[in-house]
Amino acid sequence: MKFLHLLLSLLTVITIWQTPALTAPFTDAPLQLEKGSETVAEFEAKPVIKKIPGFRIRVAGYNIAHARGEETGGLNEIGKPSKLKGIAQLIRNNRIDIVGFTEISKGDLRVLFKNQPKFIAKYLGYHHVYAQNVRKGLLLATQGNAIVSKYPIVSHTNHKLYRSDEKHEQRGCLEAVIDLGKPGKIRVLVAHLSLKADESTKQIEDIWKMVEASAEPVILLGDFNSRPGSERMKWLSQKMKDTTSNLNTTFKNKPDVKIDYHFIKGPWRFGVSKVVGFDLGYSDHGCLINDYWLQKTK
Numbered sequence: 001m002k003f004l005h006l007l008l009s010l011l012t013v014i015t016i017w018q019t020p021a022l023t024a025p026f027t028d029a030p031l032q033l034e035k036g037s038e039t040v041a042e043f044e045a046k047p048v049i050k051k052i053p054g055f056r057i058r059v060a061g062y063n064i065a066h067a068r069g070e071e072t073g074g075l076n077e078i079g080k081p082s083k084l085k086g087i088a089q090l091i092r093n094n095r096i097d098i099v100g101f102t103e104i105s106k107g108d109l110r111v112l113f114k115n116q117p118k119f120i121a122k123y124l125g126y127h128h129v130y131a132q133n134v135r136k137g138l139l140l141a142t143q144g145n146a147i148v149s150k151y152p153i154v155s156h157t158n159h160k161l162y163r164s165d166e167k168h169e170q171r172g173c174l175e176a177v178i179d180l181g182k183p184g185k186i187r188v189l190v191a192h193l194s195l196k197a198d199e200s201t202k203q204i205e206d207i208w209k210m211v212e213a214s215a216e217p218v219i220l221l222g223d224f225n226s227r228p229g230s231e232r233m234k235w236l237s238q239k240m241k242d243t244t245s246n247l248n249t250t251f252k253n254k255p256d257v258k259i260d261y262h263f264i265k266g267p268w269r270f271g272v273s274k275v276v277g278f279d280l281g282y283s284d285h286g287c288l289i290n291d292y293w294l295q296k297t298k
Contacts (some may be wrong), residue, residue: 054293061221100190131158215264
């Protein structure tokens, strides 16, 4: 009875919706192009570049820690409706077209039975797919990856990634084909990798095989739980372009703690990445944003 009383009290307090303060949104103007990029033929150091060839999309990757905020443990683990709404507003106010979420949940006790991907998609008027990788108890907690897109999602597949022991947390990569219309289709992959070096090394190798096999231009997003100096990230950076290489933090705004990334393969031009949301307290990760221009192919 004490547990039930505590739970009911908690539900009453947390389900009070609040409108959190938001940082100033990006303008709709494209972000500056990155100097020295192998995918950029010319570069001018201007705050805004108005005319860039290709079809532009703004893409984000965001580990939202099931909207619990920065604190962990005990009741801090409960996903807050006000923070979930704030996350949706952040995506809207920054005019993001496609976002890949990690550590997002669907319909369990820990998030007060909220279908988080569906809520965000409905708030934005977007399409979405969700892939569950972790389930604890019947309804206690779930976790997975999601893609929320302004453009139709043609198909999707969830890949359960390698783990050396079944007792270790299952990690996954959600793969989706998105139809941009006249410019064509692209493939977006959203990955959440292991904290264990041996597992994440194998996982990265497996993801690269998915990328290599793609007939469409690829954007790979996610929480890799690995820093840029690790051998596995150096290896992937030789295969694909890390378009977030200008950043040195994605976790708790701590210097030199970059574990979230964007990678691309194919005929893309791209801007300089920004990370936003640290000051809002929605998650212990920041939201990584960049602009991409899909070039015409023969």
